[in-house]
Amino acid sequence: MIVLPVPMVVALLLGFLFLRATLFTETPRLLAALLLACACQSVTVSVVQYYGVSELRLLQPITASLIPALAWVAFLEGAIRSQPKSRDLLHFLIPIVMACAVLAIPVTIDALLAVIFVGYGVAILVMLHRHSDDLANTRLASGHFPAVIWRIIAIALIASAISDICITLALSYGYRGAPGLILSVFSSVALLMIGFLCLSPDIVTEPVEGDGDEYDAPSNAPGLHRQENAPHKTNEDVPVHAIMEQLEALVIGKKLYLDPDLTLARLARRLGFPLKQVSTAINLVTGENVSRYINKLRIEHACRELETGQNVTTAMLASGFNTKSNFNREFLRITGSTPTKWQSHSTVTQQTSISQ
Incomplete structure (x- = not known):
């Protein structure tokens, strides 16, 4: 009976997902590359830790360091801006x-x-907090x-x-069998999670040519001129009323709002204001972020x-949603009911009103 170590099973699964993503879906190249990097890292871990190929031991940290860098660039170009820098x-x-x-x-x-893994992970979290979850190039229907x-x-x-820190501590205390177990549990789960999430349709977006990043004001923006070293604008500087x-x-x-492919980048471009100002204005007036404002409509x-x-x-389709999962989630959040129950209740209410 052939028994495969957990990292090799993860590698095979990620490899299958990579082939499926590249052959049958329109997965962005950076996300596909991240998926492939995770698969290759699982293979490297497996052959080093379980098959004794010590020659690749020095290669393991080098290939591992590529994963967070790929994740960061994929995040920037897939969620924050559409034009590569x-x-x-x-x-x-x-x-x-x-x-x-x-x-x-x-x-x-x-x-x-x-430091590399923690640094890039924290950088993504900080950027998400900075943008209040208003991502420029993800469809607003995804909330x-x-x-x-x-x-x-x-x-x-x-x-x-x-x-990695746990492995270092385990070896320092003499637990020689710990690295294989830790890699099987922590690293394999982390890599598998990253790989699966790379294929989520909610982050797989089609960039819009000409969209800028969050500080790029379109050339026709009223009263605004892009400056390379312009200071960060405060809320008082945002033309809320005009926006x-x-x-x-x-x-x-x-x-x-009925456009199913509407994103913050497209909305800001049509308005002629920078992304950050549009996001800030909506938040100040409605108390909600852009996706919640659009999805409420x-x-x-x-x-x-x-x-x-x-x-x-x-x-659902007539209202700007492509998937039932997003539609049902937003419908429940706003109305407190599922679409079917809401429609049944509405029908009963109408019939009662007519009969009276």
């Missing part, structure tokens, strides 16, 4: 730095690897779910670093559709 390539120098440490100062390998996915990926990176006036005219007047539209007798699927 040349400076992002600098993050891919991390494996070279790790290789230098492996060859010149091997005693620093564990500490450096932990807060894309931010939740990226937050879990960040935590998985940190957890992977904790596993909300144009927002209502565009989103409500022209029913832009969509659910109100869906309720009107349901009241006319449309079935749930038709109402």
Whole structure:
């Protein structure tokens, strides 16, 4: 009977997911690369720890250091901005730095690897907090779910670093059999979690050509000029009234909220204001983030559709949602009921009103 170690099973599963993602889905290249990196790392861990291929032991921390760098760049270009930046390539120098440490100062390998994983994980968490879960290029129909996915990926990176620290401590206390167990449990679970989350349709987005990052004001922005070293604007600097006036005219007047592919980047571009200012204005006036503001309008539209007798699927598609999971989640959050129950209650209420 052939018995495979847990990391090898994880590697095979991630490899299958990678092939499925590249052959049958439109997974962005960076997310696909992150999935492949996780699969390769699982293979490396398996052959080193369980098959005794000690020649690859020095390669293990080098390949591992690529994973957090890929996760960070994929996060930036998939959630924060759509246009790649040349400076992002600098993050891919991390494996070279790790290789230098492996060859010149091997005693620093564990500490450096932990710093890299924790550093990138914390950076993602800080960026999410800074943006209040308003991600530029994720579909607003997904609500807060894309931010939740990226937050879990960040935590998985940190957890992977904790596993390295546990291995170091175990070896220092003489527990020679601990590394294999720790890698099987912590690292394998972390890598598998990252791999699965990479395929979530809520973070798989199609970039919009010409969208800028959160500080890029479009060239036609009224009274705004992009400056490379411009100071961060406070809430008092945000033209809230002008933004909300144009927002209502565009989103409500022209029913832009019914666009299922609407993102914060597209919305800001249509308004002619920077992303951060649009997000801040909506939050100041409504007390909600952008996705909740848009999805509330969509659910109100869906309720009107349901009241006319449309079935749930038709109402969902007509209101700017692509998936029932997102629609049901937002419908429950806003109305406190499922679409089917809400429609049944609405029908009974209408019949009672007519009979009276």
